[in-house]
Structures are given as C-alpha cells and as structure tokens.
Amino acid sequence: MRIPDELRSLRPYQPGKPISETQREYGLSQVIKLASNENPLGISPLAQQALRSAIKEQFRYPDPSCFELHQKVCNLWGQAHSRVSFGNGSDEIIDLLIRIFCDPHDSILISEYSFQAYEVSAGSSRVNVIKVPTAPGFKIDLKRLTETYFKQRDSHKIRMIFIPNPNNPTGSYLPEADVKQFVQDVRNEKDLVVVFDEAYHEFIRAQDYESMLNAVDNQGNFCVIRTFSKSLGLAGLRLGALIGPTELVEIYNRIRKPFNVNTMAQVAAIAALDDKEFIRKTQEVTWEGLSYWYKELERLGLPYYPSQGNFILVDTLRRAEDVYQNMLRKGVILRPLRNYGFVNHLRISIGLPAENQIGVKALEECLAEIPPLPPEQRCP
Ligand SMILES: *Cc1c(COP(=O)(O)O)cnc(C)c1O
Numbered sequence: 001m002r003i004p005d006e007l008r009s010l011r012p013y014q015p016g017k018p019i020s021e022t023q024r025e026y027g028l029s030q031v032i033k034l035a036s037n038e039n040p041l042g043i044s045p046l047a048q049q050a051l052r053s054a055i056k057e058q059f060r061y062p063d064p065s066c067f068e069l070h071q072k073v074c075n076l077w078g079q080a081h082s083r084v085s086f087g088n089g090s091d092e093i094i095d096l097l098i099r100i101f102c103d104p105h106d107s108i109l110i111s112e113y114s115f116q117a118y119e120v121s122a123g124s125s126r127v128n129v130i131k132v133p134t135a136p137g138f139k140i141d142l143k144r145l146t147e148t149y150f151k152q153r154d155s156h157k158i159r160m161i162f163i164p165n166p167n168n169p170t171g172s173y174l175p176e177a178d179v180k181q182f183v184q185d186v187r188n189e190k191d192l193v194v195v196f197d198e199a200y201h202e203f204i205r206a207q208d209y210e211s212m213l214n215a216v217d218n219q220g221n222f223c224v225i226r227t228f229s230k231s232l233g234l235a236g237l238r239l240g241a242l243i244g245p246t247e248l249v250e251i252y253n254r255i256r257k258p259f260n261v262n263t264m265a266q267v268a269a270i271a272a273l274d275d276k277e278f279i280r281k282t283q284e285v286t287w288e289g290l291s292y293w294y295k296e297l298e299r300l301g302l303p304y305y306p307s308q309g310n311f312i313l314v315d316t317l318r319r320a321e322d323v324y325q326n327m328l329r330k331g332v333i334l335r336p337l338r339n340y341g342f343v344n345h346l347r348i349s350i351g352l353p354a355e356n357q358i359g360v361k362a363l364e365e366c367l368a369e370i371p372p373l374p375p376e377q378r379c380p
Pocket of ligand 1: 037164168197
C-alpha cells in the first residue's frame with residue numbers, strides 16, 4: 001500500500017497503561033494507577049446522578065450545539081457565546097485546530113518537553129514540528145520561542161504555537177507578565193495562531209499566574225483550551241472546551257463533527273461544574289498529595305520539579321524504564337517519558353493519600369533493587 005513516509009514514521013501518543021491490562025499481564029488483583037493525571041476522587045456525586053438519569057436518553061443523537069453546557073460555560077467563564085465551543089476531549093480540539101490552520105509541510109512551533117499530543121496531531125496532518133529548548137528547570141522559554149518564530153516563520157511556514165500552561169509533563173508554569181509580553185510580541189502576526197492549553201488551571205497556586213481566558217477577544221490571534229478530564233474528573237467521557245476569537249470558533253464549528261460531544265459528557269459536565277465542593281476537595285487532595293510526595297522524594301534523595309499540576313516530574317537517577325517495569329510488578333503504574341527524550345525521569349500523578357503511600361513504599365523498594373545510572377548516562 002502507498003502510505004506516506006511521514007505517516008509510516010509517526011510515533012503514536014503513549015497513554016498511561018490501563019489498570020485492567022496491568023492486572024492481566026502481571027496477574028495482580030490490586031493495581032493503582034498514578035499515570036494519567038486523572039482525578040483520584042473519581043466522578044463528582046452530582047455528575048454521577050446526572051449520568052444515571054441520562055441513561056434512558058441514550059437512544060437519541062446528542063445535542064450538536066451542546067446548548068445547556070454552552071450556556072453554563074459562557075456564564076461561568078464570562079464569555080460571549082460566539083467565542084466558545086467544545087470537543088471530544090481537548091485532544092480533538094488540538095487535532096482540528098492543526099487541520100484548520102496548517103497545510104501539510106507547514107510547521108507548528110512548540111517547546112521541548114511539552115505535551116506530546118501537539119506533536120502527534122501535527123504528525124498525523126503531515127505538519128512539521130519545530131522544537132525550542134527549555135530554560136533551566138524545564139521551563140518553557142518564551143523569549144526563545146519568539147526569536148525562533150521570527151527567524152523561521154517564513155522559511156518553515158510556522159502557523160501555530162502551542163503553549164501548555166502549566167506544562168505536562170514538567171509541571172512548570174509561565175507567569176502572567178511573560179505570557180502578556182509574548183502575546184504582545186506576536187499579536188500582529190496574521191498567519192499565526194497561538195494556543196494556550198490550560199488543562200491544569202484549577203491546580204495552579206502560583207500568585208503570578210493568570211489564565212488567558214479573559215484576554216481572548218476578536219482582535220487577538222490566540223485561543224485557550226480547557227479540559228474536563230483532570231480536576232472535573234470526566235476523562236472517560238471525553239470533553240474539552242475551546243475559547244477563541246469568533247472567527248476561529250466559527251470555522252472550528254464547521255469542521256468538527258456535529259455529534260463530537262456525546263450526551264453523557266454534556267450532562268455530566270453541567271453537573272460537575274456545579275459541584276464546587278467536589279472541585280474544592282480535588283484541590284485539597286492534590287495539594288496535600290503534592291506536599292506528601294515532595295517530602296518523601298526528598299527523604300529518598302530523588303530530585304523533582306515543583307509542579308503546578310496534579311503530577312510530579314521525578315528524576316529517578318536510574319534507568320526510568322527499569323523503575324517503571326519494577327513498579328508495575330509491584331502493582332503501581334507510573335508514566336514513562338521515553339517519547340519525550342527523558343532517560344531517567346518518570347511522571348507520578350497524585351493519588352488518594354493511601355495510594356500515595358503505597359506508591360512511596362513501592363518506589364523505596366525499587367530504589368534498593370535498581371542501581372543508579374552513572375551520571376554521564378543520565379539524560380537530559
Ligand atoms: C491531560 C491534558 C489535556 C487533556 O486532554 P483531554 O483530551 O481533554 O483528555 C490537554 N492538555 C494537556 C497539557 C494535558 O496534560
């Protein structure tokens with residue numbers, strides 16, 4: 001078959017290993033998953049209730065306009081109706097935006113060690129990816145992104161820049177002042193769209209962070225995406241939101257499939273947004289879990305990167321693949337990051353207190369069983 005070369009060499013997105021698969025493969029009954037930044041509290045009770053009463057409606061096609069959800073989100077986030085739409089996870093939004101704004105062999109510009117979905121989606125649309133090195137601490141280097149953009153804009157036909165804030169898998173964030181400066185620097189670029197991915201917005205505690213949501217207007221060349229998969233606990237239902245200039249949202253609505261957001265996702269999201277107590281508890285569990293892991297990682301002598309998300313990037317000082325496999329045998333799923341170019345780092349999602357304790361105990365055993373890598377073999 002004639003399959004385009006770019007597609008033959010495409011590396012797929014590497015999701016966290018499912019619990020059921022791990023149980024089957026390792027013959028384990030108890031497995032905990034600290035691998036996909038899911039909400040350890042599960043689904044909000046209000047959303048569960050809404051889901052139960054929506055079951056009987058599932059013989060009908062979903063509402064293609066997501067009318068009630070749209071209403072709710074626009075009120076809650078103070079947005080004009082023409083500037084909001086939804087996707088089957090932010091995944092789908094990322095994919096469609098690339099299809100809309102890039103022709104094959106155009107380029108997107110991203111930071112090294114930033115969320116892998118941008119690269120995978122670009123690849124499947126046969127769009128090139130230009131990566132800019134990070135600043136120390138794996139922080140996204142906005143100045144360097146700007147410089148690279150202006151240097152390579154014409155030669156590489158750069159059409160989009162993706163900025164996850166905070167970033168996954170590093171947990172680093174960008175302060176408001178830097179983001180505003182960046183937006184200012186590129187705001188007259190008519191052939192450029194900047195996407196701010198705020199998947200972890202609810203977890204951020206840094207005082208100098210500000211969402212770009214309120215800065216979206218019809219004159220700007222940027223948009224914001226949010227997900228319902230993390231703090232709102234609906235990863236399995238697939239729902240993301242797009243907030244952007246009217247012109248962008250209009251074309252997005254023409255390109256997306258009419259039933260991309262199913263009824264269960266719509267009703268659950270409306271209820272989840274109302275469940276303030278659940279969101280508050282989620283933040284509390286996450287922040288306490290982060291402190292617990294920081295303390296334990298310090299005790300174990302493992303370097304880590306302070307996180308504004310619900311996960312931590314950890315330097316295991318060992319071959320991360322060995323640690324990952326060893327942890328699987330102990331019934332703990334972590335996230336390997338080899339596709340990002342990390343050799344000795346893993347990502348750990350914050351779980352419930354009991355899960356975090358099991359995770360720490362397993363990791364401590366692991367460290368005794370696996371010898372450290374000589375420093376010259378560690379990377380980056
Ligand atoms: C988890 C995550 C998403 C959300 O993906 P969904 O497709 O909405 O589940 C988006 N961006 C980043 C940076 C993420 O980590």
